Amino acid sequence: MPHDIRLIAVDMDGTLLDGEGNVPAPLWELLPRLAERGVAFVPASGRQLATLQRSFGEAAGEMTFIAENGAYVVSAGVEVSSDTIDLEVVERVVGHLRGLGERGYDLGVVLCGKRSAYIERSDAAFRRQAETYYAALEVVDDVLAADDEVLKIAIYDFAVAEESVARALDEVAETHRVVVSGRHWVDIMNLDVDKGAALRRLQTALEVTPAQTAAFGDYLNDLEMLDAADWSYAMREAHPEVVARARYRAPSNLDHGVLTTIDELFPDA
Structure with a gap:
């Protein structure tokens, strides 16, 4: 099946992270392979930017993050967008x-x-x-x-x-x-802040379409993000509303479902 996916947005808890709350080890080998193909791997989380950066260690410096449920987007340490409360x-x-x-x-x-x-x-x-x-x-x-x-x-x-x-x-x-x-x-x-709105702004900045975007999520704060991606995946244990909204299913985070699905999308990555 031919794909032209250029952007992968991934929730953290219950989606990317394993049962102990850690980034799965195989991701470290996958990230450079995706970069070589021109694919941006973007953690999209309710977590704080500093926490996301800590999770990705040395790789964080060149990565793009959608933090605080979309209120703060930073790429390679530079703010892309933010939305602060009065x-x-x-x-x-x-x-x-x-x-x-x-x-x-x-x-x-x-x-x-x-x-x-x-x-x-x-x-x-x-x-x-x-x-x-x-x-x-x-x-x-x-x-x-x-x-x-x-x-x-x-x-x-x-x-x-x-x-x-x-x-x-x-x-x-x-x-x-x-x-x-x-x-x-x-x-x-x-009111206008969510992961989906942040992902759409990022798509515009990167000149990437929804058809070129994959997104993975498991909970209610992921709904709008899934709407912004043609390749939308609900994790196996996802909230029922997320399952109903996503187009596709991914295995459990306990089975590294995000990574196995990416391997299927990019068999030669």
């Missing part, structure tokens, strides 16, 4: 989340800036979750005092987020994008 909105949303905490919701809030991420809650259980996704992380007395441009507000819900805090954000969702990005995570961004 301070007034940040103050209103953080105030609402603090109120939910007072009402019994067990939440941890991460203010995601360009330079770093910021948290007020410092107990070990929450810090362990935050440190997994935010390599640049500061514990502060008041996240609203952080001197940074805010790309996203992330919420860790110790309950199931889709059934808990996500349902308490209807008013926020009237003006901003509220997306369940994992079993326990919800992200709040500007």
Whole structure:
């Protein structure tokens, strides 16, 4: 089957990463082979840019990343696009989340800036979750005092987020994008921010079409990204809405499904 794929956008958790949360070792041999063919391999994640760069080590310097669910796109260390939240909105949303905490919701809030991420809650259980996704992380007395441009507000819900805090954000969702990005995570961004919008901007910058784009995802924050790629893949354990939206299926991340599918798309890579 002839292909002309030039861009591969890949979610991280539940998609590319293995069961221990690591980049699968065979990827390091695949990346230069894709580059030789003129194919851009682009991690697209709710994770922070610094965390993505840490995951890809020495290879990160020349890579393109869609970070913070599309709010921040950087290529070879240079910003391609960003979409920051107005301070007034940040103050209103953080105030609402603090109120939910007072009402019994067990939440941890991460203010995601360009330079770093910021948290007020410092107990070990929450810090362990935050440190997994935010390599640049500061514990502060008041996240609203952080001197940074805010790309996203992330919420860790110790309950199931889709059934808990996500349902308490209807008013926020009237003006901003509220997306369940994992079993326990919800992200709040500007209304026009998502991985798909970021991927489309990147397609324009690289002069790549949707027909030349493959995308892999497993959760609700991947839906728009899959829509932007003709070669859209849902992982085997993907959320039912993702399975319904994607055109194709990929094996489990536990079986290196992204890599085996790329091998099928590029048998001579």
